[in-house]
Amino acid sequence: MRKIFDFHGGIHPPENKHQSLGEPIRDAGIPPQLVIPLSQHIGAPSTPIVAVGDRVLKGQVIADANGFVSVSQHAPSSGTVAAIEERAIPHPSGFYAPCIVIDCDGQDEWLPHRGVENFEGESPGDLLELIREAGIAGMGGAGFPSAVKLREKPGATVDTLIINGTECEPYITADDALMRERAADIVAGADILRHIVGPQATLIGVEDNKPEGILALQAAAEGTGIEIVVFPTKYPSGGEKQLIEILTGRQVPSGGLPADVGIVCQNVGTAVAVYEAVVLGKPLISRVTTVTGEAVARAGNFQVLLGTPMQYLLDLAGFEPGRNQRLIMGGPMMGFTLTDTAVPVVKTSNCLLAPSPAELPAPPPAQACIRCGLCAEACPASLLPQQLFWFARGKEYEKLEQHNLFDCIECGACSWACPSNIPLVQYYRASKAEILQQRRDHEKSEQSRIRFEARQERLAREEAEKEAKRAARKKAAEQRAQQAAAADASEAEVDPIQAAIERAKAKKAAQQQAAGSENEQEKLEKAVTSVRKRLDTATGKLEQAKAEGSDLVDALQTGVDKTRTKLEAAEKALADYLAQAGKAPSAEETPATPPTMSAAEAAIEKAKAARAAEAELSPEEKARKQLESLRTRLAKSEKRLQEGREAGEEDKIVNALEATVERLKEKVSALESELSEAENG
Amino acid sequence: MFELIAQYPLLAALFALVGLGAIFGALLGFAAVRFKTEGDPIADQINAILPQTQCGQCGHPGCRPYAEAIAEGEAINKCPPGGEATIQALADLLDVEAIPLDEEHGEEKVKSIAYIREDECIGCTKCIQACPVDAILGAAKQMHTVIASECTGCDLCVEPCPVDCIDMIPQEETLQTWHWKLPELGRANVDIIATDSLALTAETPAQDSDRAA
Numbered sequence: 020m021r022k023i024f025d026f027h028g029g030i031h032p033p034e035n036k037h038q039s040l041g042e043p044i045r046d047a048g049i050p051p052q053l054v055i056p057l058s059q060h061i062g063a064p065s066t067p068i069v070a071v072g073d074r075v076l077k078g079q080v081i082a083d084a085n086g087f088v089s090v091s092q093h094a095p096s097s098g099t100v101a102a103i104e105e106r107a108i109p110h111p112s113g114f115y116a117p118c119i120v121i122d123c124d125g126q127d128e129w130l131p132h133r134g135v136e137n138f139e140g141e142s143p144g145d146l147l148e149l150i151r152e153a154g155i156a157g158m159g160g161a162g163f164p165s166a167v168k169l170r171e172k173p174g175a176t177v178d179t180l181i182i183n184g185t186e187c188e189p190y191i192t193a194d195d196a197l198m199r200e201r202a203a204d205i206v207a208g209a210d211i212l213r214h215i216v217g218p219q220a221t222l223i224g225v226e227d228n229k230p231e232g233i234l235a236l237q238a239a240a241e242g243t244g245i246e247i248v249v250f251p252t253k254y255p256s257g258g259e260k261q262l263i264e265i266l267t268g269r270q271v272p273s274g275g276l277p278a279d280v281g282i283v284c285q286n287v288g289t290a291v292a293v294y295e296a297v298v299l300g301k302p303l304i305s306r307v308t309t310v311t312g313e314a315v316a317r318a319g320n321f322q323v324l325l326g327t328p329m330q331y332l333l334d335l336a337g338f339e340p341g342r343n344q345r346l347i348m349g350g351p352m353m354g355f356t357l358t359d360t361a362v363p364v365v366k367t368s369n370c371l372l373a374p375s376p377a378e379l380p381a382p383p384p385a386q387a388c389i390r391c392g393l394c395a396e397a398c399p400a401s402l403l404p405q406q407l408f409w410f411a412r413g414k415e416y417e418k419l420e421q422h423n424l425f426d427c428i429e430c431g432a433c434s435w436a437c438p439s440n441i442p443l444v445q446y447y448r449a450s451k452a453e454i455l456q457q458r459r460d461h462e463k464s465e466q467s468r469i470r471f472e473a474r475q476e477r478l479a480r481e482e483a484e485k486e487a488k489r490a491a492r493k494k495a496a497e498q499r500a501q502q503a504a505a506a507d508a509s510e511a512e513v514d515p516i517q518a519a520i521e522r523a524k525a526k527k528a529a530q531q532q533a534a535g536s537e538n539e540q541e542k543l544e545k546a547v548t549s550v551r552k553r554l555d556t557a558t559g560k561l562e563q564a565k566a567e568g569s570d571l572v573d574a575l576q577t578g579v580d581k582t583r584t585k586l587e588a589a590e591k592a593l594a595d596y597l598a599q600a601g602k603a604p605s606a607e608e609t610p611a612t613p614p615t616m617s618a619a620e621a622a623i624e625k626a627k628a629a630r631a632a633e634a635e636l637s638p639e640e641k642a643r644k645q646l647e648s649l650r651t652r653l654a655k656s657e658k659r660l661q662e663g664r665e666a667g668e669e670d671k672i673v674n675a676l677e678a679t680v681e682r683l684k685e686k687v688s689a690l691e692s693e694l695s696e697a698e699n700g
Numbered sequence: 701m702f703e704l705i706a707q708y709p710l711l712a713a714l715f716a717l718v719g720l721g722a723i724f725g726a727l728l729g730f731a732a733v734r735f736k737t738e739g740d741p742i743a744d745q746i747n748a749i750l751p752q753t754q755c756g757q758c759g760h761p762g763c764r765p766y767a768e769a770i771a772e773g774e775a776i777n778k779c780p781p782g783g784e785a786t787i788q789a790l791a792d793l794l795d796v797e798a799i800p801l802d803e804e805h806g807e808e809k810v811k812s813i814a815y816i817r818e819d820e821c822i823g824c825t826k827c828i829q830a831c832p833v834d835a836i837l838g839a840a841k842q843m844h845t846v847i848a849s850e851c852t853g854c855d856l857c858v859e860p861c862p863v864d865c866i867d868m869i870p871q872e873e874t875l876q877t878w879h880w881k882l883p884e885l886g887r888a889n890v891d892i893i894a895t896d897s898l899a900l901t902a903e904t905p906a907q908d909s910d911r912a913a
Contacts, residue, residue, distance in 0.1 A: 058875075110875065110878075111880070112873075112875065112878040114874075114875050114878060116875050385883070411882070412882075414788075442883045445880060445882070445883045446882060446883065448879075448880035449879065449880040449881055449882040449883075450882070452879025452880055453879070455879075456877075456879065460751070463852075464750075464751050464752035464753075464852075465752070466850070467752040467753070467754065467833050467850070467852045468747070468752040468763070468764075470833040470834055470835070470850060471752065471754045471762060471763070471764075471832050471833050472764070473834070474832065474833065474834050475762070
């Protein structure tokens with residue numbers, strides 16, 4: 020015999036289980052309409068993969084698992100998808116949530132399915148995938164995806180597999196009925212789970228108030244090595260952590276998982292679902308649900324399709340609305356009140372309780388806490404409920420966390436024990452939710468703070484960059500102003516030494532300017548060559564495009580034309596510049612040969628120069644000749660400018676032409692004045 | 701010297717006290733230089749409590765400046781987005797009395813997030829410049845949109861919009877955000893199941909008479 024341990028606290032409420040155990044499990048049949056919520060489990064809601072109007076077969080996947088912690092949903096019976104819309108779901112909030120609605124055709128036509136013949140030949144990974152695809156989520160009440168729970172945790176070795184047949188909450192007998200009638204399936208499911216998890220021991224824990232179920236299980240488990248462990252009845256032995264302590268004496272650490280102490284726990288209902296999924300190939304589409312309470316005439320357990328409206332189930336059990344004041348999903352300790360009888364049965368619906376007002380009257384008003392300590396005695400998690408109650412009322416969330424509020428399993432033992440009828444669990448639920456909300460809010464505000472600070476930093480950086488640029492500009496302007504001031508000062512200065520220095524400086528500056536003008540020439544030359552190059556490539560491309568008959572020909576043509584004009588402008592600018600550079604110093608010396616764009620012009624100029632030299636003209640004559648040539652050039656330039664303006668050339672080109680004309684005009688006037696001086700002199 | 705002290709015992713005490721004062725003074729002076737803390741830790745702690753909405757309703761350009769102002773002695777009740785909870789937390793931290801929210805700076809409202817009616821947006825980028833947390837995406841002459849998960853609901857983008865295409869949509873409670881509320885004192889809450897001890901014991905008094913007593 021295995022040693023049985025005890026856990027702290029616990030209560031012994033009246034069980035009220037006999038009402039629903041009078042008859043064997045009844046088949047609820049096929050309701051006219053099924054409503055399948057997309058979220059019947061903990062984790063992300065599934066994604067629908069059928070459309071309105073589709074015909075679906077029994078067992079067909081209608082919504083896919085969405086992410087790791089999620090399961091898929093299957094059609095519980097054949098029919099057509101009537102709607103995918105928001106419907107009331109069994110949730111304490113009474114909210115609506117997306118559901119797939121199926122109008123059943125009553126034929127209950129199965130999708131062809133086949134189980135695994137020899138599951139021992141399959142790898143645990145494949146079996147887990149099967150369990151996941153079958154949409155199995157914990158059927159004890161929380162609805163955690165079973166495949167996720169069974170998956171091996173890194174760094175944790177599981178030595179004990181526990182199948183939970185405790186069912187400690189009053190009124191509920193779904194698991195008891197399952198154990199009585201389908202013990203073989205439970206053992207077979209446990210065998211599969213054992214193959215997946217690979218523990219040293221596999222235990223099925225049952226409270227001693229279910230003797231028939233225990234006998235059936237013991238008979239079924241004969242020779243399998245699966246141990247049926249019976250222990251005294253006490254609420255809440257069925258809590259995962261409490262059951263682990265009862266069977267192994269180990270305590271799951273605060274905030275930890277059973278896997279941390281080498282244990283995996285599964286409900287008997289889940290074991291049956293695993294058996295059906297693996298051996299028969301049937302997904303999770305129905306479950307055993309207890310319908311009980313004084314407001315139903317024929318209380319009992321029903322094999323009911325998931326998605327069956329509660330109203331349909333209540334009618335089967337002979338529901339008398341007049342005798343009922345509220346409807347509860349789950350048991351009287353941990354269940355919640357349903358606001359609507361249209362909500363469907365889901366994977367976690369183990370009980371539907373319809374009590375009469377006399378059976379479960381509205382709780383009397385809460386009295387003041389008298390610090391009796393009964394709640395602390397009852398608490399199975401060894402917490403201090405009265406202390407938590409004070410902190411919850413004062414909204415001292417930090418203190419609540421320090422007093423391990425999150426170890427509370429919300430079993431309701433403290434509320435039940437409280438002589439002042441204080442709804443203690445309600446305070447803890449609200450406080451837990453509030454703390455989680457605060458954590459989320461804090462995370463968000465932290466995120467906002469980081470974003471705000473990043474933005475501030477960015478703005479400051481941009482501002483600093485702008486400031487630096489502004490400072491640089493200011494500095495440059497100041498320098499220029501200083502230079503100008505210095506130049507002014509030097510003009511005013513009469514000191515001969517200073518004058519000499521200034522002259523030297525000026526000379527230097529002139530040299531520099533000359534160098535600069537050379538640079539200018541280089542620049543212009545460079546511009547001409549680069550533009551020419553571009554023109555070449557553009558022409559090449561154009562030709563290629565023409566050869567290929569591309570649509571781009573027009574665009575390329577424009578491009579080439581533009582580049583050509585640019586080239587001309589650049590060449591002209593260079594020529595003008597050279598002409599000017601060549602002319603400026605040649606006023607008194609031999610006329611330089613102004614390099615021009617056309618060879619003919621150059622020849623003419625040369626010839627003119629030669630003639631002039633031959634004639635050995637007087638300086639005045641020479642100057643006059645020059646003046647003439649300058650005048651012709653000016654006229655030419657003006658004409659070009661005119662043409663440019665008319666042709667709507669780019670501003671740059673027009674400006675350049677204008678500048679050329681201006682320069683030529685200046686030169687002409689300078690020469691004229693020189694000439695007149697010479698004549699007069 | 702000793703004679704003098706022996707003659708006037710009061711002097712001994714005086715010397716001892718002055719000496720001690722000098723030694724500890726020097727020690728504290730050294731510690732103040734050696735273990736100097738950079739920045740203002742109180743302002744950091746206050747900033748951690750503020751909701752980081754960056755809405756400026758307190759009259760400061762963001763939560764951090766307000767935190768610094770509080771550290772300098774400004775009133776703690778100027779943050780409408782934080783509401784009573786923030787005031788309470790600040791009061792606890794600074795050990796001052798919690799005062800009601802200053803209505804001048806706005807009321808505590810339901811949390812909301814900005815939503816741009818995209819076909820009306822002209823792409824002026826004014827809201828982008830106004831957003832304190834860079835939660836609006838868009839470019840000049842292109843439609844803008846709000847990154848809902850980053851929006852703090854500060855309202856600052858609404859005013860600069862020239863075509864008034866930004867709505868502040870209150871966040872409704874969903875299945876994911878729903879949670880149990882604290883029971884109202886003095887009112888029987890019929891949704892609570894686990895308190896029915898009287899009923900259960902009344903039905904089967906024999907089983908639990910000891911407990912009910």
